[in-house]
Amino acid sequence: MEDLKGMGYLPHQATPRPRPLKLAFIMLATASYCLAMMLYYLFWSSSHSHTGTTLPINAQAIVAQCRALHLIPGPPDNFHSRRESDRFVPGTKPTLIRNASIWTGLENGNEVVYGDIFLDGGLIKEVGSVDASKYADRELVVLDAEGAWVSPGIVDLHSHLGVDSAPALNGASDTNSLKGLVLPWLRSLDGLNTHDDAYRLTVSGGVTTANVLPGSADAIGGQAFVVKLRPTAERSTSAMLLEPPFSLNGTHVDANQRPRWRQMKHACGENPSRVYSGTRMDTQWAFRQAYNTARILKEKQDAYCEKALAGQWTGLGDFPEDLQWEALVDVLRGRVKVHNHCYEAVDFDGMVRLTNEFKFSIAAFHHAHEAYLVPELIKKTYGHPPAVAIFATSARYKREAFRGSEFAPRILADNGLDVVMKSDHPVLNSRHLVYEAQQAHYFGLPANLALASVTSTPARIMGQDHRIGRIIEGFDADVVVWDSHPLNLGAAPKQVFIDGIAQFEDPHVSTKPKSLQRVPTAPNWEKEIADAIKYEGLPPLEPKTTKGKAVVFRNVGSIYLKDSVGVKEVFVAESKGGIVVVEEGQITCSGSCPQALLRADAIHLDLEGGSISPGLTTYGSPLGLTHISGEPSTSDGPVFDPLNGPVPSIIDGTLIKAADGLVFTSRDAYLGYRSGVTSAVVAPMARGFLSGLSTAFSTGAAHKLVDGAILQEVAAVHVAVSMSSRVSVSTQIAALRQLLLGGGKGEVQTYFGDVADGKIPLVVNAESADVIASLITLKKEIEAASGKSVRLTIAGASEVHLLAKEIGEAGVGVIVQQRPFPAYWEAKRILPGPPLTASSAIAELVKYNVTVGIMVEEQDRVRNTRFDAAWAALESSGVVGKADALALASTNLEILLGVGERDDHLVATRGSAFEGKVVAIMSARSKSVHLV
Numbered sequence: 001m002e003d004l005k006g007m008g009y010l011p012h013q014a015t016p017r018p019r020p021l022k023l024a025f026i027m028l029a030t031a032s033y034c035l036a037m038m039l040y041y042l043f044w045s046s047s048h049s050h051t052g053t054t055l056p057i058n059a060q061a062i063v064a065q066c067r068a069l070h071l072i073p074g075p076p077d078n079f080h081s082r083r084e085s086d087r088f089v090p091g092t093k094p095t096l097i098r099n100a101s102i103w104t105g106l107e108n109g110n111e112v113v114y115g116d117i118f119l120d121g122g123l124i125k126e127v128g129s130v131d132a133s134k135y136a137d138r139e140l141v142v143l144d145a146e147g148a149w150v151s152p153g154i155v156d157l158h159s160h161l162g163v164d165s166a167p168a169l170n171g172a173s174d175t176n177s178l179k180g181l182v183l184p185w186l187r188s189l190d191g192l193n194t195h196d197d198a199y200r201l202t203v204s205g206g207v208t209t210a211n212v213l214p215g216s217a218d219a220i221g222g223q224a225f226v227v228k229l230r231p232t233a234e235r236s237t238s239a240m241l242l243e244p245p246f247s248l249n250g251t252h253v254d255a256n257q258r259p260r261w262r263q264m265k266h267a268c269g270e271n272p273s274r275v276y277s278g279t280r281m282d283t284q285w286a287f288r289q290a291y292n293t294a295r296i297l298k299e300k301q302d303a304y305c306e307k308a309l310a311g312q313w314t315g316l317g318d319f320p321e322d323l324q325w326e327a328l329v330d331v332l333r334g335r336v337k338v339h340n341h342c343y344e345a346v347d348f349d350g351m352v353r354l355t356n357e358f359k360f361s362i363a364a365f366h367h368a369h370e371a372y373l374v375p376e377l378i379k380k381t382y383g384h385p386p387a388v389a390i391f392a393t394s395a396r397y398k399r400e401a402f403r404g405s406e407f408a409p410r411i412l413a414d415n416g417l418d419v420v421m422k423s424d425h426p427v428l429n430s431r432h433l434v435y436e437a438q439q440a441h442y443f444g445l446p447a448n449l450a451l452a453s454v455t456s457t458p459a460r461i462m463g464q465d466h467r468i469g470r471i472i473e474g475f476d477a478d479v480v481v482w483d484s485h486p487l488n489l490g491a492a493p494k495q496v497f498i499d500g501i502a503q504f505e506d507p508h509v510s511t512k513p514k515s516l517q518r519v520p521t522a523p524n525w526e527k528e529i530a531d532a533i534k535y536e537g538l539p540p541l542e543p544k545t546t547k548g549k550a551v552v553f554r555n556v557g558s559i560y561l562k563d564s565v566g567v568k569e570v571f572v573a574e575s576k577g578g579i580v581v582v583e584e585g586q587i588t589c590s591g592s593c594p595q596a597l598l599r600a601d602a603i604h605l606d607l608e609g610g611s612i613s614p615g616l617t618t619y620g621s622p623l624g625l626t627h628i629s630g631e632p633s634t635s636d637g638p639v640f641d642p643l644n645g646p647v648p649s650i651i652d653g654t655l656i657k658a659a660d661g662l663v664f665t666s667r668d669a670y671l672g673y674r675s676g677v678t679s680a681v682v683a684p685m686a687r688g689f690l691s692g693l694s695t696a697f698s699t700g701a702a703h704k705l706v707d708g709a710i711l712q713e714v715a716a717v718h719v720a721v722s723m724s725s726r727v728s729v730s731t732q733i734a735a736l737r738q739l740l741l742g743g744g745k746g747e748v749q750t751y752f753g754d755v756a757d758g759k760i761p762l763v764v765n766a767e768s769a770d771v772i773a774s775l776i777t778l779k780k781e782i783e784a785a786s787g788k789s790v791r792l793t794i795a796g797a798s799e800v801h802l803l804a805k806e807i808g809e810a811g812v813g814v815i816v817q818q819r820p821f822p823a824y825w826e827a828k829r830i831l832p833g834p835p836l837t838a839s840s841a842i843a844e845l846v847k848y849n850v851t852v853g854i855m856v857e858e859q860d861r862v863r864n865t866r867f868d869a870a871w872a873a874l875e876s877s878g879v880v881g882k883a884d885a886l887a888l889a890s891t892n893l894e895i896l897l898g899v900g901e902r903d904d905h906l907v908a909t910r911g912s913a914f915e916g917k918v919v920a921i922m923s924a925r926s927k928s929v930h931l932v
């Protein structure tokens with residue numbers, strides 16, 4: 001029986017992996033201790049018998065210090081017999097979680113225990129079948145999980161939470177020091193802001209522990225610290241630390257005891273060389289110079305200790321020390337987990353050489369977009385192969401990330417390397433770290449490793465796997481009760497325990513379909529995986545047309561189509577699944593179509609119960625205006641902003657058209673297309689207030705002159721009103737008022753006149769509820785003057801839910817991100833959704849009949865639009881249905897952005913319309929079917 005497996009785990013059984021190491025360590029430590037003691041007593045007696053050798057007064061301390069230099073970090077010997085956690089908060093009641101499906105993290109992540117968990121003293125005390133009568137005299141909190149999944153708390157190996165603050169304010173930006181390329185003496189702890197908005201949000205995603213790293217502006221940015229994310233009674237940064245290294249808090253430690261693990265940030269490649277206007281060569285030299293300094297100091301210490309331990313005290317002097325270099329010396333002594341931000345083969349190669357030259361190991365290569373292409377190189381790192389800590393699908397944002405692949409987690413695992421998914425918070429909102437694991441699983445990483453990649457593996461890589469990352473008796477009581485299997489899209493915690501403390505007093509839970517309690521099945525990507533390797537990360541992505549041929553889809557489960565107002569489900573198969581025939585890009589038969597199965601002239605595709613649904617639209621990223629957002633020479637570039645400086649007279653009075661700057665065939669556009677995002681609306685890249693005229697185009701087109709490449713040359717007029725601008729909000733609103741009242745020149749005057757007349761929508765990027773309120777007032781003012789209805793769309797709109805009713809009444813449309821984040825003060829008041837709030841912003845707006853679209857800010861995430869739409873439905877507790885979810889990213893966007901020339905693409909997915917694999921894309925307008 002499976003639930004018996006969880007019974008009676010003894011700590012030493014529970015940590016099979018470190019065991020041989022631990023034994024070896026204990027033997028070594030004991031041996032060196034005995035040796036040292038022998039030597040010590042030898043010298044002691046000899047110093048008394050020989051004149052000429054003077055034993056220093058602190059000889060005993062020196063001998064202890066010298067002996068301690070060779071101790072490898074780890075928990076104290078008696079750690080696993082602890083009855084209470086050092087982080088236990090007195091007064092915390094014991095908790096019994098009943099009837100859970102417990103993913104323990106044991107057996108390489110394959111063990112599931114169906115049973116109970118008992119939390120007491122800040123520890124997991126029992127896993128399996130718990131006899132509650134034993135605790136009759138205790139005041140137990142009992143939580144009936146009703147079969148729900150329980151996992152260990154999520155562990156983030158790479159976060160800047162608390163140092164790169166949310167909301168971003170000048171007074172709380174402590175990620176990067178610019179005082180030099182090599183700063184191993186800095187400590188992220190010194191910048192850890194205790195008031196960051198992201199702590200609670202991140203915990204609401206099930207994340208319980210984070211490794212807070214300094215940034216990547218420096219080659220050696222400083223020391224990182226592992227913290228637990230719950231609030232503490234002390235309200236101090238130090239109280240958040242998990243097993244801080246000795247010396248940090250001034251405690252004088254027993255030199256016979258192992259030290260605690262330390263963590264340090266290294267970075268190579270673009271970031272340090274860019275910040276210091278240097279090159280990769282300069283960065284690498286900075287590393288070598290630093291390590292050479294540390295090596296010289298270490299050798300002095302070792303020589304000193306050799307003499308001290310041999311009793312040669314004469315003229316020995318003081319132990320060689322240097323406060324600035326001690327941490328790097330500790331790296332050379334194997335006592336620091338080095339976290340190395342490093343992307344490309346050229347940089348791995350440099351680091352691998354460095355580790356072999358100076359003989360130190362690296363805990364993990366982070367970001368590491370090319371690691372999957374050079375696994376054998378990674379394995380040449382001194383000591384042991386580093387883990388590889390990566391994003392799932394975030395890539396191509398700069399040159400060194402260009403060859404990043406969604407299949408990297410799977411390929412790395414196939415090569416026997418440890419895979420960790422990380423947030424780099426706030427680069428990715430760490431609240432959704434488990435989403436990274438979900439995507440890694442979707443793209444081929446086995447479920448056991450996907451869950452391990454955010455729990456047990458990062459815990460081991462940071463040297464904390466004796467207490468976190470798995471559900472084992474004696475481990476810290478950090479557990480998450482989920483509303484669905486955590487590898488399912490949209491999975492949210494029903495409750496999160498840290499150190500046995502429930503983090504939410506009254507958590508909101510959205511009802512999920514029963515099917516989401518199962519481990520999701522991932523599509524088959526074997527061909528794509530092989531191609532990623534074959535083409536060194538740049539497999540050809542151009543769509544292949546099958547013009548002229550009919551396509552017969554079998555086992556079609558459902559069909560969704562656009563109508564005049566939205567998306568409707570027009571067909572749901574009964575048991576067996578329907579047939580759909582597509583000729584010249586158009587559906588010519590759907591339902592039973594018995595003759596179709598016999599057609600020899602057609603291409604036959606089995607959708608395995610999947611769907612045919614409208615192609616989606618994307619808005620919000622520069623997709624269509626750039627290939628690599630971090631490389632200006634691959635982009636259309638920003639427009640002049642009249643509120644931010646002079647506009648050259650030659651274009652004064654002109655509204656810039658995005659259509660003039662379109663770039664086609666970017667990898668993100670093609671990946672979007674292949675994921676069923678068949679069209680995009682993009683506005684000129686703005687530096688501030690004025691953007692220009694957006695255009696709607698097809699993401700799969702080869703260039704602008706191809707038939708159907710441009711859906712609509714001009715879609716809407718775009719401006720932005722922001723509190724982060726260099727001019728005041730009131731100035732920006734005044735400028736907009738002037739333009740709408742006819743104050744502009746030439747084309748500017750014409751287009752804003754059309755806005756005032758309701759002929760073309762005005763899209764305003766705005767986050768703050770106060771700015772949005774001013775825009776609603778302005779809309780009314782203009783309408784009173786013109787007598788026409790102004791079509792206003794607010795995009796961004798992080799705080800819009802505060803005005804849902806007023807927005808609904810004013811007939812204003814809204815485009816929001818599906819997952820809000822308080823990145824700036826003006827976006828602080830988000831509606832985060834379950835478990836923090838019952839409702840999400842999207843659900844709230846839908847209740848007031850507001851037309852809502854979803855936007856994607858980063859173009860590499862355009863491909864995940866289907867996931868965003870599905871997620872919006874999943875967290876809405878039924879307010880947003882499946883067809884509505886598709887409308888959020890298709891018809892609603894077209895309406896809100898003024899796209900009358902609708903995208904007519906249809907997308908066939910093997911598996912669900914949201915999480916299946918796109919296999920064909922059809923367009924009646926271009927009479928084509930593209931097979932993916």
Ligand SMILES: *[C@@H]1O[C@H](CO)[C@@H](O)[C@H](O)[C@H]1NC(C)=O
Nearest residue numbers: 098099100144145146147148
């Ligand atoms: C556990 O929960 C499941 C799902 O709600 C239920 O079917 C089962 O009967 C429960 N078992 C116990 C022992 O309560």
Ligand SMILES: *[C@@H]1O[C@H](CO)[C@@H](O)[C@H](O)[C@H]1NC(C)=O
Nearest residue numbers: 243244245246249250251260
């Ligand atoms: C300092 O840290 C060590 C190691 O975690 C701990 O044993 C000790 O109690 C701490 N001392 C103080 C004063 O907090």
Ligand SMILES: *[C@@H]1O[C@H](CO)[C@@H](O)[C@H](O)[C@H]1NC(C)=O
Nearest residue numbers: 805808809846847848849850
């Ligand atoms: C939304 O629209 C529906 C249908 O037209 C209507 O019954 C309902 O009252 C509207 N709700 C609000 C809040 O305006």
